[in-house]
Amino acid sequence: MDVKLLSSNKIASVFGMYNEKGSFEAVVSRPRENKIVFVVSTLYGCPVKCLICDASLQYNGKISFKDMMFQLDYLINEISAEKLRSVKKFKIQFSRMGEPAYNDNVNRAIEYILKNYNELNPVLSVSSIAPFGTDNFFDKLNKITKIYGKRNEFQIQFSIHSTDKKQRDYLIPIKKMELKRISQMGLEINKNINKKITLNFALFDGVIIDTDTLLEHFSPDAFILKFTPVNPTLNALKSEISITENSSVWQKYKTILKQCNNVGYEIIESVGDFRENEVKSNCGQYVNG
Numbered sequence: 001m002d003v004k005l006l007s008s009n010k011i012a013s014v015f016g017m018y019n020e021k022g023s024f025e026a027v028v029s030r031p032r033e034n035k036i037v038f039v040v041s042t043l044y045g046c047p048v049k050c051l052i053c054d055a056s057l058q059y060n061g062k063i064s065f066k067d068m069m070f071q072l073d074y075l076i077n078e079i080s081a082e083k084l085r086s087v088k089k090f091k092i093q094f095s096r097m098g099e100p101a102y103n104d105n106v107n108r109a110i111e112y113i114l115k116n117y118n119e120l121n122p123v124l125s126v127s128s129i130a131p132f133g134t135d136n137f138f139d140k141l142n143k144i145t146k147i148y149g150k151r152n153e154f155q156i157q158f159s160i161h162s163t164d165k166k167q168r169d170y171l172i173p174i175k176k177m178e179l180k181r182i183s184q185m186g187l188e189i190n191k192n193i194n195k196k197i198t199l200n201f202a203l204f205d206g207v208i209i210d211t212d213t214l215l216e217h218f219s220p221d222a223f224i225l226k227f228t229p230v231n232p233t234l235n236a237l238k239s240e241i242s243i244t245e246n247s248s249v250w251q252k253y254k255t256i257l258k259q260c261n262n263v264g265y266e267i268i269e270s271v272g273d274f275r276e277n278e279v280k281s282n283c284g285q286y287v288n289g
């Protein structure tokens with residue numbers, strides 16, 4: 001595997017990783033003093049083609065277990081195990097590039113990390129758009145959380161983006177699980193872990209988030225809502241989906257957050273540091289795109 005540092009600043013670094021099969025990117029993000037996040041790619045690009053994400057500018061299949069662990073070891077060497085042990089929060093996030101539920105090696109990697117990297121005390125995070133037909137992946141994840149969910153930290157996230165079926169289909173143009181099925185799966189996993197299941201919404205002008213629909217499917221006792229900006233990706237710009245590049249633009253979405261909070265949901269406002277856009281380490285961005 002060849003590795004190249006593609007971009008870097010005080011907040012984040014993006015590494016390009018290349019082999020005969022293709023390329024992917026791995027990210028180290030240091031959003032605040034006591035937090036380090038590794039974003040581990042799960043596919044060579046992505047076949048889903050979400051309108052706000054550039055990972056799907058290419059797609060060359062699944063990343064092997066070995067190459068997933070290569071990413072992790074490479075990033076650990078970059079930061080040093082000592083540093084990771086000393087930070088308050090160290091998170092390993094399986095997400096882009098690639099929809100994790102399309103790759104069973106993700107579950108294998110999670111189990112391996114829990115058995116072999118436990119001294120680093122990582123939070124294991126999986127973020128999925130819940131593709132149709134990936135029930136086996138989540139059943140396996142459920143089994144893993146049954147064993148490890150109370151002694152290790154898990155963060156399981158479903159990126160829904162809209163409660164309106166038509167709008168959700170527009171943003172995520174593949175067949176996906178219905179909200180009812182996501183809720184069932186989420187409730188199962190929630191029983192095993194210490195955190196609520198996260199529902200993620202990337203906010204843009206015209207986004208439809210109906211609190212009645214949310215309450216119909218997702219109990220505030222088991223689900224927490226996370227709101228993120230749509231980052232300046234090539235696909236978002238091409239699709240004319242409004243992006244958020246600074247905190248003053250973000251202010252216009254505060255009403256949505258308040259409405260959700262008023263009906264009983266806990267809210268995570270995950271705006272992050274806009275300097276990540278400079279190095280294209282933010283969600284949906286792709287340096288080689």
Ligand code: SF4
Nearest residue numbers: 046048050053096098
């Ligand atoms: S957001 Fe996730 S599922 Fe959608 S294209 Fe990007 S990597 Fe794939």
